[in-house]
Amino acid sequence: MTALHWLSAAEAARAFAARTLSPAELMTALLERIGTLDKRLNAFIRLDADAAMAAAKAAEAEIAAGRIRGPLHGVPVGIKDIIDVVGLPTTCHSKILLDTIAKADAVVVEKLREAGAIIIGKLSTHEFAIGGPSFDLPFPPARNPWNPDHHPGGSSSGSGAGVAAGLFPLALGTDTGGSVRNPASACGIVGLKPTYGLVSRRGVFPLSFTLDHVGPLTRTVADNALLLDAIAGHDPGDPGSAATQARYFGRLLDRGVRDLRIGFIRHFHERDLPAHPEVSAALDDVARVLEAEGAQIRTVTLPSLTEFAAINRVILCSEAWSIHAPWLRERPGDYGQLARRRLLPGAFMTAGDYVGAQRRRLQVIAAVEDRLRDCDVLMCASSMDPASRIDDAEETARTYPRQARTPFNVTGHPALAMMAGLASNGLPVSVQFVGRYFDDATVLRVAAGYERATKWSAKKPPIG
Known part of the structure; x- marks a missing residue:
């Protein structure tokens, strides 16, 4: 029998509807697990336990009365602490905003509540979603549940660590240069950066207006589609939001990959940034598996x-x-060292630099679009290395930029990272799938086909 903390969101929702499990029972199990494990993982900046339990009991009463608010009714969700939750601080893991209380929910949080989800708390991040694993901030950095001596990826670090450790089944993160897909890769879960404009960013503290995305982190592909269904949709209050009809993102999950054309971008990990041998071997194995499945x-x-x-x-x-x-001019000392170092180069960028980058951006977008005319999905590396030790700043600085996630923030195409094996040191390695604009459903279809064929999603961290 599956332990309650390992239930997927879909499994929990079915159990609630069948009345074989109550939201309060699941919440009790998760809060006990958080109390046991989070002192080692630091996934939470703020656990909102009392409010979450009250919401779980209210959801239970609604079920008893025959009322189901939506597909996530009674399911707990963790929220990265750059996303507003009304009445809770949005600190961005920084001294700068330590006492800033959100006056309203972000649009994505509103949508989660409409779907019946329960907000369990605010999760660790890299400072302002741009620093790194830092020890000079108001809160400790999150750690990897596969080995807490290692980092969990970032900047959605608490989201990745908490989902992987079974502290909650679903989490929201943000992704500007790979910050949903990096923790998914490091923690062995599923992280999707949706098509740019598919999910509202209103109520999310910005890092880069034209690169930012909000995306789901889950343990299964089906849960990822379920969470994306809940948060996607046009928001006229977000200037980057797209008026699209894309929806029902899980509709293709059972179709398999037969006859799909998958373009393997080998030069990313073979020539551009030569990957760790175990990452390269895992990617070759992904290609063999998908080919055997008919792709x-x-x-x-x-x-x-x-x-x-x-x-x-x-x-x-x-x-x-x-x-x-x-x-940065008035309070530079209130930033952590890593975030300050990464933000300051912007002071020296010229208008010409910015316009030139945006012009070249259009050209690389065209290159990706050209490949996707002949391919249904692209496949490539995510991280080139397993996660480094969290206390090895030099190795972390060396390996963090060794990734292939950034291209698809530049282009805005949907991109998903998921587990593709375990390295010899017991840490996850990963693969990335990329699709056409607003065809996030096909990206999820390929991921689901790979998930079924390999069962990596059944592997759990040894933390407990």
Whole structure:
């Protein structure tokens, strides 16, 4: 029998509807697990236990009365602490905003509540979603449940660690240069950066206006689709929001990958940033599995990772400087060292740099679009290495930029990272799937096909 803390959101919702489990029973089990494990993982900045239990009891009463608010009725969700939850601090893991209380829910949190979800608390992040695992901030950094001596990826670090450890089944993160997919890769779960504009960012503290995304982190692909269904939709209050009809993102999950054309971007991990041998081997194995399942695998090329990274860096630093300049001038000492170091280069970017990066951006978007004319989905590395030790700043600084996630923030295509094996040191390695604009459903379809064929999602961290 599955332990309650390992239930997927879909399983929990079915059990609630069948009245074989109550939301309060699940919440009790999760709060006990959090009390036991989070002192080692630091996934939470603020656990809102009393409110979450009250909401669980209210959800239970609604079920008894025959009222189900939505597909996530009674299901707990963790929220990255750059996303507003009314009445709770949005600290961005920083001294700068330590006492800032949200006056309203972010749009994505509103949508979660409409779907019946229960907000369990606010989760650790890298400072302002741009620092790294830092020990000079008001809260300790989150740690990897596969080995707490290692980092869990970021910047949605608490989201990844908490989902992987069974503290909650669902979490929201944000992704500007890979910050949903990095913790998914490091923690062995599923993280999707949706198509740019598919999910509202109103009520989310910005890092880069034209690169930011909000996305779901889950233990299964089906749960990822379920969470995306809840949060997607046009928001006229978000200037980047798209008026699209894309919906029902789990509709293709059972179709398998037969006859899908998958373009394998090998040069990302073979030439541009040569990957750890165990990562390379895992990616080759993913290709073999998908081919055995009936997919057509072909090698494709894109501009180099170096070029994508340069575009991302100029745009991100320029836009982030426009947000942080007043505080960096007036309160530089209230930033942690890593975030301050990563934000300051924006002061030296010129208008020409920014316009040049945006012009080149259009060209690399065209290159990805061209590949997707002949392929249904692209496949590539996510992280080039397993997660480093959290106390090894030099190794973390070396390995953190060794990734292939940034290109798809630049282009805005949907991109999903998921577990593709375990390295010899017991830490997850990963793969990334990329799709056409607003065809997030096909990306999830490929991920679901791979998940069924390999069962990596059944692997759990040894933390407890």
